[in-house]
Amino acid sequence: MSEDQRQETPKIQVDDDWKRQAQAEKERLAAEQGAGGAGGAGEMPEPTFAALVSRMAMEVSLYLGDVRIEGTPDTVNPEMAKFNIDLLQVLEEKTKGNLTNEEKKLLDTVLYELRMRYVQRVSG
Secondary structure (H helix, E strand, O other): OOHHHHOOOOOOOOOOHHHHHHHHHHHHHHHHHHOOOOOOOOOOOOOOHHHHHHHHHHHHHHHHOOOOOOOOOOOOOHHHHHHHHHHHHHHHHHHOOOOOHHHHHHHHHHHHHHHHHHHHHHOO
């Protein structure tokens, strides 16, 4: 038996890092609104790369059925989930070399996790 055959098959570990980052962004925006900062009465918060990625990830979650909004029709639509994942991939390709390390890590993590959840959803 060769050494390569003895090595374990790598295991996929899906972390919830992007969810924590999205929640932190949401809390930051809420704090700004409460402190009279951007996003106060009539003002929108400053758009950020993290907010864009989080918003797109939330849409994928809606289309995969992971998030449901009470009082609205069912939004499960795997084709639209894949479309939004593909849009994030286009964003990744078009911003290559122009992101901070934190932004790149966020996008990489979100794409990986959404792809894994999509595969889980459509395969069973």
